[in-house]
Amino acid sequence: MSLFANASLRGRLLVWIGVLLAAVLMGFGVTAYQLNRRDQLERLDQELFRKVAALARDVRGPGMIPGGAFSTPSGRDPREPMKQPPRIPGEEGSQPNRPPPGFQNGDRPLREMPGMGFRQPPGPRKVTLSVENAAVFSEAERAGVYYMLWSREGGIMAASSHIPVALERPPPPENNAGILAMTHDVYREAYYFTERGDCILVGAPLAPLLANMRRFALWLAVAGATVLVIGVGGAGWLISRAVKPVEQIAEAATRISQGNLSERIDAGGMARELAGLAGVLNTSFGRLEAAFTEQKRFTADASHELRTPLAVMIMEAQTTLARERPAADYRVALEGCLDSAQQMRRLTDSLLQFARFDAGQEGIVRAPLDLAVVAQRCLEHLRPLAQSRGIEVTTDLASAPLKGDEIRLAQVVTNLVQNALHYNVERGRIWVRTQIENGQAVLTVADTGQGIAAEDLPHVFERFFRADRARSRAEGRSGLGLAIAQTIVQAHGGTLSVTSELGVGSTFVLRLPVGAG
Amino acid sequence: MKLLVVEDEPRLLASLARALGEEGYAVDTASDGEEGLFKAQTYDYDVVVLDVMLPKLEGWGVLQRLRDTKRTPVLMLTARDAPSDRVQGLDLGADDYLIKPFDLSELLARVRALIRRAAGQAQSRLSIGEIVIDLKARRVTRGGAEVTLTAREYSIFEYLALHRGEVVTRGDLYEHLFDENEDTLSNLLEVHVSGIRKKLGHDLIATRRGLGYCIESA
Numbered sequence: 001m002s003l004f005a006n007a008s009l010r011g012r013l014l015v016w017i018g019v020l021l022a023a024v025l026m027g028f029g030v031t032a033y034q035l036n037r038r039d040q041l042e043r044l045d046q047e048l049f050r051k052v053a054a055l056a057r058d059v060r061g062p063g064m065i066p067g068g069a070f071s072t073p074s075g076r077d078p079r080e081p082m083k084q085p086p087r088i089p090g091e092e093g094s095q096p097n098r099p100p101p102g103f104q105n106g107d108r109p110l111r112e113m114p115g116m117g118f119r120q121p122p123g124p125r126k127v128t129l130s131v132e133n134a135a136v137f138s139e140a141e142r143a144g145v146y147y148m149l150w151s152r153e154g155g156i157m158a159a160s161s162h163i164p165v166a167l168e169r170p171p172p173p174e175n176n177a178g179i180l181a182m183t184h185d186v187y188r189e190a191y192y193f194t195e196r197g198d199c200i201l202v203g204a205p206l207a208p209l210l211a212n213m214r215r216f217a218l219w220l221a222v223a224g225a226t227v228l229v230i231g232v233g234g235a236g237w238l239i240s241r242a243v244k245p246v247e248q249i250a251e252a253a254t255r256i257s258q259g260n261l262s263e264r265i266d267a268g269g270m271a272r273e274l275a276g277l278a279g280v281l282n283t284s285f286g287r288l289e290a291a292f293t294e295q296k297r298f299t300a301d302a303s304h305e306l307r308t309p310l311a312v313m314i315m316e317a318q319t320t321l322a323r324e325r326p327a328a329d330y331r332v333a334l335e336g337c338l339d340s341a342q343q344m345r346r347l348t349d350s351l352l353q354f355a356r357f358d359a360g361q362e363g364i365v366r367a368p369l370d371l372a373v374v375a376q377r378c379l380e381h382l383r384p385l386a387q388s389r390g391i392e393v394t395t396d397l398a399s400a401p402l403k404g405d406e407i408r409l410a411q412v413v414t415n416l417v418q419n420a421l422h423y424n425v426e427r428g429r430i431w432v433r434t435q436i437e438n439g440q441a442v443l444t445v446a447d448t449g450q451g452i453a454a455e456d457l458p459h460v461f462e463r464f465f466r467a468d469r470a471r472s473r474a475e476g477r478s479g480l481g482l483a484i485a486q487t488i489v490q491a492h493g494g495t496l497s498v499t500s501e502l503g504v505g506s507t508f509v510l511r512l513p514v515g516a517g
Numbered sequence: 518m519k520l521l522v523v524e525d526e527p528r529l530l531a532s533l534a535r536a537l538g539e540e541g542y543a544v545d546t547a548s549d550g551e552e553g554l555f556k557a558q559t560y561d562y563d564v565v566v567l568d569v570m571l572p573k574l575e576g577w578g579v580l581q582r583l584r585d586t587k588r589t590p591v592l593m594l595t596a597r598d599a600p601s602d603r604v605q606g607l608d609l610g611a612d613d614y615l616i617k618p619f620d621l622s623e624l625l626a627r628v629r630a631l632i633r634r635a636a637g638q639a640q641s642r643l644s645i646g647e648i649v650i651d652l653k654a655r656r657v658t659r660g661g662a663e664v665t666l667t668a669r670e671y672s673i674f675e676y677l678a679l680h681r682g683e684v685v686t687r688g689d690l691y692e693h694l695f696d697e698n699e700d701t702l703s704n705l706l707e708v709h710v711s712g713i714r715k716k717l718g719h720d721l722i723a724t725r726r727g728l729g730y731c732i733e734s735a
Binding site for chain 1: 526528529532533535537539570595596597617618619620621622
C-alpha cells in the first residue's frame with residue numbers, strides 16, 4: 001500500500017479509470033450477453049411451442065381442441081417464460097431424465113402392465129401429420145428439429161426421421177401445466193401432455209444457439225477491449241493534459257526558489273484552480289524576495305556601520321604610531337579609540353536586540369509601571385544634553401499606569417527625547433506629555449526641530465534610515481533608534497506614529513494598551 | 518602632490534587628512550558628495566580618495582560626473598565588499614578600490630601607485646643622471662649618497678621628475694603642492710627651487726622664462 005501511496009497522480013488516476021471502465025464494460029457485457037441468451041432461448045422455445053401446438057392439433061384432430069389453444073387449468077400461458085431460466089448444457093444440472101418406471105426406452109414397454117399379463121399390448125395408435133405440418137416439419141428437420149408423439153401407454157404414435165439417441169418420453173407433470181420446456185443433453189425440447197395423456201415432444205439442437213452466443217461473447221469481448229483501450233488511452237491523454245500544468249508549476253517553483261527569486265510562475269492559460277495555486281506561490285515568492293532584499297540591505301548597512309568606527313580606530317592608531325609623538329597625541333588617539341569602541345558596542349547591542357526580536361527570543365516583561373514616571377526619569381537623565389543646547393523642556397506628565405517592560409520602554413522614551421533634542425534648533429523647545437486616553441497610555445514628544453520631509457516620513461522607522469545623513473553621522477548616531485523603538489512598541493501591542501512639518505518641528509505619539517497587551 | 522579626500526565620517530576624514538599630510542601630500546577635504554564633486558571638477562588633484570556612501574550625492578554619482586570632464590585617478594573607499602560593488606566601481610571608472618577598515622600603509626601605497634601610473638611611471642624608482650628618486654621611500658640619492666631635501670623641496674622635485682620633459686607652470690605647482698589651507702607667496706617657489714638646485718645641481722631644473730620649470734628629458 002505504501003507503494004501505492006507515492007504512486008504518481010497520473011498513474012493512480014489511470015488505474016482507477018481503467019478499473020472503473022473495465023468494471024462498467026464488464027457489467028454491460030455480461031448483461032448484454034445474458035439478455036441476448038435469454039432472448040435467443042425464448043425464441044427457440046417459442047418456435048418449439050408453436051410446433052408442439054401444431055402437432056397437438058394433429059393429435060386431437062381438427063375441431064377437437066378444447067377451449068381454445070393452450071388454455072390450461074392454471075390459466076398460465078405456456079408461452080410465457082419458464083419459472084426457471086432455461087439451462088444450457090454444460091451448466092449446472094438439467095434434470096436427469098429418468099424413464100418412468102417400466103420404461104427403458106421410449107419405444108415399447110418392456111414390462112408387463114399390471115393386470116395385463118405378459119403379452120404384447122395392442123400396437124400403439126398411429127398419428128399422421130397434416131399436410132401443412134408435414135411440410136413444416138420436413139423443412140424444420142433439416143435444421144435438426146425432431147419430434148415424437150407418445151400415446152398414453154407409451155407407444156410411439158409418430159416421430160421425425162431423425163431423433164437423438166437418448167430421446168425418452170419425459171415424465172408427466174403433476175398438474176396440467178401446459179407446454180413445458182426442458183434442456184436435454186445438447187437439445188432443447190418442448191413437450192405437452194394432452195388430456196388423454198398423449199405426449200407431444202418437439203426438440204431442437206442447441207448447437208446453433210450456442211454458436212451464436214459464443215460469437216456474441218467474442219464480439220462483446222473484442223468490442224469491450226477496444227472501448228477499454230480507447231477509453232483508457234483517451235483518459236490518459238486528458239489526465240496528462242490536466243496534470244502537466246501542475247508539473248510546470250512545480251518545476252517553475254523549484255527553479256525560482258533555487259535561483260532567481262524575482263522570477264514568477266506564468267499562470268497564463270491555466271485552469272482556474274491551478275492559476276490560483278500559482279498565484280499563491282507567486283505571492284509567497286514576492287514576500288520571500290522582499291524579505292531577502294530587506295535582509296541584504298540590513299546586513300549591508302549594519303556591516304557598513306560597524307566598519308566605519310573600525311576604520312577610524314585603525315586609521316588613527318596607525319597614524320599615531322607612524323612616528324614619535326608628544327604624549328598628549330597618544331592620549332587623544334586613545335580617547336578616540338575608546339570612543340569608537342563605545343560606538344561599536346552600542347551598535348552591536350542594537351543589532352543583537354534586533355536579532356533577538358526577529359528570532360522571537362526577546363521577551364517582554366509585563367509588570368505594572370507608570371509611563372509618567374518613566375518619562376520623568378528619562379528627562380532627568382537627558383537634562384544635561386538639553387541644557388547644553390539651550391532647549392526648553394515643557395512637561396505635562398499625568399499618571400499613565402500600564403503593564404509592560406519598564407527597561408525597554410525607558411529605551412523608547414529616551415530615544416524619542418534624544419531625537420527631539422538632537423534634531424532641534426538652538427534654544428528650541430520640546431514638549432513631553434503622558435496621559436490615559438481611550439483606554440491607552442499615551443506619550444507625546446513634540447519639538448521645534450528641523451522637521452522631516454514628507455517623502456521621508458514613511459521611512460523614519462526603517463532600520464538605518466537617517467533623513468539628514470551628514471549631521472547625524474557627525475553625532476555618532478546609527479539610524480537604528482527609531483527602528484528599535486518601534487519593535488519594542490509593537491511587542492507591547494502598541495503603536496508609534498509621527499507627524500512633522502519641515503522647518504517647523506515633529507511630533508511623535510506613542511500609544512500602549514493599558515492591560516496585558 | 519595634491520590629494521582630495523571625500524568622506525562623510527568626520528573623524529575618519531580628519532584622520533585620513535592628517536596621515537596623508539604627514540606623508541607630504543597637500544590634502545583638501547570634502548564631507549559630502551556635492552562638495553567633493555565641485556572641488557574635484559574645479560581643481561586638478563593628483564588623486565581623489567572617494568568614499569562610496571556620501572550624503573547629498575553618492576560616491577558613484579561623483580565618480581560618474583567627474584569622469585565626464587576629468588581623468589583624475591580615483592581611489593574608492595567603501596565598507597561594503599560585495600563583488601558587484603567592486604565591479605561597478607571599476608566599470609564606472611574608478612582606478613582602485615579599498616575596503617574599510619584598511620591599513621594605513623596600504624592606502625599610502627595605493628595612492629603612490631596611482632600617482633606613478635598617472636605619470637606613466639611603473640616602478641618606484643626614477644633616475645635622472647646620477648640622481649635617483651625612491652618614490653616609495655621619498656628619498657633622493659645622488660651618486661649613491663643620500664641627499665636630504667625638505668618635504669616641500671622633495672614634493673616639488675618629485676613632481677618635476679614625474680613630469681619630466683614637460684614644462685610645469687607655477688600655477689601647476691601651486692595647484693598640486695599647496696592645499697587650500699595655505700597661504701601662497703609667489704617667491705616661495707623660487708626659494709624651494711633654488712634649494713633643490715643647491716643640493717642636486719644647477720643644471721637639473723631649467724627655468725623657462727614666463728612659463729615655468731622643467732627637467733629636461735634624457
